[in-house]
Amino acid sequence: MQARGEARLAWLLIAPALGSVVVIALFPLAWAIRESFHLHDLRAPWLGQPWIGLANYAEAAADARLWLALAHTVGFAAVSVALELALGLLLALALHRAIAARGPVRTLALIPWALPTVVAALLWRFLFDGPTDWLADPLRAWIPIVLADVWKTTPFVMLLLLAGLQTIDESLYEAARIDGASDWQQFCHVTLPLLRPALLVALIFRTLDALRVFDLIYALTGGGPGTATEPISLYAFNVLLQNLRFGYGSAIAVIVFLVTFGLALLYVRTVGAGLLEEES
Amino acid sequence: MAVAKLAVAVALVCLILGCGSGRDDEIVVSFPGSALGAEGELLAQQLERFMAEHPGIRVERRATPDASDQRHQLYVQWLNAGVGDPDILQLDVIWTAEFAAAGWILSLDRFDPDTADLLPGPLAASRYRGRLYALPWFVDVGLLYWRTDLLEGPPSSFADLGGVVAQAAGRAGLPYAFVWQGARYEGLVTVFLEFLGGHGGRILDERGAVRVDSEAAVRALSLMKQSIEDGWAPKAVLGWQEEQVRFAFQNGKAVLMRNWPYAYPLMERGADSKVAGRFAVAPMPATSSGEPTAALGGSLLAINARSEHPEAAWAVIDYLTRPAQMLDRAVQVGQYPPRRSLYQEGSGLQGRLAIPLAAIGQVIERARARPVTPIYSELSGLLQIRLHEALTGQRDPAEALSLAAREMRELLARKDLGPEPEVMDDAG
Amino acid sequence: MIPRMVAILGLLFLAAPIYLAALASVTPESRLFEGPVLFPSALSLEHYRDLFTARAFWQPIRNSLIVASVTTGLCVTLGAFCAYAIARLHFRGKRLVLGTILAVTMFPQISIVSPLYLLLRQLGLINTYPGLVLPYLTFAMPLTVWLLVGYFRQLPAELEDAARLDGAGPIRTLGEVVLPLAAPGLAATAILTFIYCWNEFLFALAFTLGPERRTVPVAIALFRGQYQVPWGEILAASIVATAPVAILILLFQRRIVQGMTAGAIKG
Secondary structure (H helix, E strand, O other): OHHHHHHHHHHHHHHHHHHHHHHHHHHHHHHHHHHOOEOOEOOOHHHOOOEOOOHHHHHHHHOHHHHHHHHHHHHHHHHHHHHHHHHHHHHHHHHHHHOOOHHHHHHHHHHHHHOOHHHHHHHHHHHHHOOOOHHHOOOOOHHHHHHHHHHHHHHHHHHHHHHHHHOOOHHHHHHHHHOOOOHHHHHHHHHHHHHHHHHHHHHHHHHHHHHOOOHHHHHHOOOOOOOOOOOHHHHHHHHHHOOOEHHHHHHHHHHHHHHHHHHHHHHHHHOOHHHHOOOO | OHHHHHHHHHHHHHHHHHOOOOOOOOEEEEEEEOOOHHHHHHHHHHHHHHHHHOOOEEEEEEEOOOOHHHHHHHHHHHHHOOOOOOOEEEEEOOOHHHHHHOOOEOOHHHHOOOOOOEOHHHHHHHEEOOEEOOEEEEEEEOEEEEEOOOOOOOOOEHHHHHHHHHHHHHHHOOOEEEEOOOOOOHHHHHHHHHHHHHOOOOOEOOOOOEOOOOHHHHHHHHHHHHHHHOOOOOHHHHHOOHHHHHHHHHOOOEEEEEEOOOHHHHHHHOOOOOOOOOEEEEOOOEOOOOOOOOEEEEEEEEEEOOOOOHHHHHHHHHHHOOHHHHHHHHHHHOOEOOEHHHHOOOOOOOOOOOOOHHHHHHHHHOOEOOOOOOOHHHHHHHHHHHHHHHHOOOOOHHHHHHHHHHHHHHHHHHOOOOOOOOOOOOOO | OHHHHHHHHHHHHHHHHHHHHHHHHOOOHHHOOOOOOOOOOOOOOHHHHHHHOOOOOHHHHHHHHHHHHHHHHHHHHHHHHHHHHHHHOOOOOHHHHHHHHHHHHHOOHHHHHHHHHHHHHHOOOOOOHHHHHHHHHHHHHHHHHHHHHHHHHHOOHHHHHHHHHOOOOHHHHHHHHHHHHOHHHHHHHHHHHHHHHHHOOHHHHHHOOOOOOOOHHHHHHOOOOOOOOOHHHHHHHHHHHHHHHHHHHHHHHHHHHHHHHHHHHOO
């Protein structure tokens, strides 16, 4: 009796949160999936909106610009996340030992993270647009993009790892030192293993965010020059809102979802299993 | 808990506030347009005068971004939402077919507008499938800017570019002979259109068939590529849009520039300009098999198909496109009118424009619109990619154009927009 | 020695762009087209003036403040209810619920922006405050719930047990015992939610039609002219956009870090 009452109360409490998720997130996703099986070109209404099965996906498979966008996205994610983790770790280690002033340092460090992404993008565009012509070069345009992303998100990684570092018991280092371990060995055998949870969380969050990159590139290069810096989210956006092809655009959007969600599931399965455990 | 209650209360208030407020009896027509600078001020004045003449109509301004792509994106969002607001739309010349095909703008034929005075280029860009969907508001054309202190006269033939102009650059110690917009964007298509027309080619012919792989086109593209290879256009143009090109010319680094009229007053009166008083404009050069071609740009005014007040919206458009208003715009903002009568003697524009009337009148008269088709942006995208590939040396021009032509034909066929069938002489 | 150098260099890297932007925002436009200036020369407040007169920048600021505040209030409230249920009450399907809510964080926004747009249009919520609050609520909820679940679980159960023994039902326990104890966690999630709403771009771009409802990031992104980019104004607007967030951070940086790291550290 008490259990049923409790369960009912529980559902009442979670209903608003769950409800908004279902209506605002799940329902539109289902709609996008449905659209992806239809032809829906707003500029050619005489073609109607017929069911065309997997034709949009077949077109996607043969679409060079889509594969290029995917390659851009994955490449960008790999490079950015690697840099952010490395730099974040480096800075966390340095700050852990070196600087005492906590408040002002953390404030300063957090500002890039807390800025709107488009503002950060515009800032970096400003820094590069005048003095260099890199933004017009298909390869070099990536440099301000990666720099802007690293600048913006390293603070998050750094603070995460710093907090992790602070939970490591000093006595472990003592013990290692007594055993004759060098700094490097201490790092490898004490620091890294104990930082693993924090590193993995940082890796997961940053990778998922990097794969979904949109704001940053929209405001920094617009995907240019041409389509040289176009990530998959921006390509979907262009197909939807520039070419007005809602069927095909939905198919691309679903592909993006599958890639991101698939990766997330993979991470959760292998790495983050503990995150969903119930209380013992 | 108190915070939560406050938040809910605020939310309710916003819900109520956000649901719109009541209006009085007059008709309200919304008009999106630039809110900034000289253009913003002029528009405000003109709308004031309009409202004085039409007491029952109030025109509300909506600030929209000036950048063409962003405005397109916003329009798509609004129109796809089936929203009747804004009532009037400011279209880029290349959007008419797209918006008309999607059923987003009203045909203006019902108002029986007088189009006799309008120039053929802008008028062609305002029609789709024989019906008029917009009225031209102001035009932009591609012009050749040339240094009067370094050349005797503007080059009228492409052949002169390599010879005369390059020599002039060398003599004066300037790094570049000719700068133009070569980045992979819509501007590249307008530049290509001008080279193409100068060689006698077209992108689509009258029946709507793709002609981008013609001999003339290959020669035009090869010339553009040659200009970079021979060094009289810097390789950097391949990443330049309007502003970078303007800066190069304005800082005295080039003998010739291809740009739009907006650059003229900036370089003539701007404090940073190093070429003030030492340049003039002319039509783009051509060859014997073609004619000097200027790509047509500019804006048109159309009515939202879901507008609740089409007649009032028409009244506004009709007013703004009258000669008097267009004249004011030309003088105050430097945006040129699409009316033939204003380019003739005694129209009132004489001597009041930044660019001499004689020079620009002819160019605008013959300005060529880009292909009028609902999927123009996609076609242009395909063409841009191949053009840029040829210019960067990744592909041979003939190959690039034949690929572009094939892709464009396939796209048109997929959308049932292929060329009208030829009439067979021996019909049987 | 080396750690100190590295730390300083790192902080310089983080601070330099902001310094350059702030400097550029008070430099006249004509000096800006070559790029950022390194040292103050001719100072001018023209950009800030233009921002609030010609551009009416107070409108996006007002919109952002309203949307962010309302969303934060609702999100923390509803999220707290949900998190409490998950953390302390017994019911079946708990993992599924939590998994579903968390799964939303992995949705690429682009995947649902178009149908969500159509849905909001059906509800008449395009270009309204609720039209932004609802999507923001949905996407801020997972982080809130996750952090609060972790936080609630950490709280000692004795106080709640004591309350229950005293005859208090779960709601009263939540309101009178748990929430006050959880105030730091609630504050952390509130701030993180506020920052998320303040910075969100794609939905704001897609679901607002004009300056009367546009938020700060969208307004700034749409500053571009036909050919020219008004850097002075953009950077001035950026500084203005950053100020509220910077103040929040200065006041609450410890809470923010706690919130950010809570989930990660306990693993």
